[in-house]
Amino acid sequence: MEWVLILPQVPSDPSRHRVAVWRQLRKSGAVPVSTGVWALPAGPTFQADLDRAGELCRNGGGSLVIIDASPRDDASASMIRDAFMAVRVDEWTEFTADCGKFEAEIAREIQKKKFTFAELEEEEQSLDRLRRWYRDLKKRDVLELPEAKSAESRLRACSTLLEGYAEQVYQAVHGVSEDTGTAPGGKTVIPDERTS
Template sequence: MRKTGAVPVISGAWALPNAPQFSEGIAKAKELCRSAGGTFAVLNVEGEDEQSQSVLETAFRDARSDEWKEFLADCLKFEAEIAKEISIEKFTFAELEEEEQSLERLRRWFRDLKKRDALQLPAAEQAQKALNSCIDSLEAYAQSVYSAQNGGE
């Protein structure tokens, strides 16, 4: 359920906004639970009052915010890694391939986070900019690698 974007309410109980992007994840979790002999129930609930509703919204918002912060931190690590490789002039295809894999992991992670962000938090826009910066950094590094491997042409 966590991978779907749910937040824990109590042991064994999870909450998600009632939004279409969560249907597939709920269906997978239901199938997995029931195939293992477990019990799975989906309930549509509403807070009794504004404060009750706010508790769930806050939990969901905080969970997404934490994920976006972690993503942004990893983007900074990626950028630092590229800067380090440039500073030590490590312009090898093996290193480029490793960095391409790291960027692909960031791209997949961004897509997953975006699917779960039903509240469309402002941090998603920051994350998109950070990811674009990572892409630009890798492109510049790749140019340096190809130039070094082709004898500085």
């Protein structure tokens, strides 16, 4: 695998410029491999992020040096790959843990019978955040780690769980029986009304 080594050089004062560059490199998926040296897999996937990091360096009165690198031996290749992989695994693990928190939150709301549209909207926003996070992680998962597949399954489970909760909210708010399509008093509910 080909890599790029990234050497940001930004004056230490004011520190906000260095922090902005550091945050951008982290966001891109770059990993520190030595003091002041970051690594990313080579390729177009990360170019926009590198361009942004370069812009931030220049805004802070510094520069960004990017070097195409090809490790000379297996040990060097493993060192860079393992550093990159370890960060990705940590990210997927954190993501999966947050999916678990989402599932636990839905279970608590169901147990408390808290079936309100306000709560449903809050949970929809939480799922949207998980989806955005998943897309960001997937973009930089060029190694196609098994943790990514596990995370995708967990995200699908969260989506299915929210759909079930949404149905329970609708039934509670509108008094509609899912099995019969009837409201209290035997009034039949038109299917379009049930999905609005």
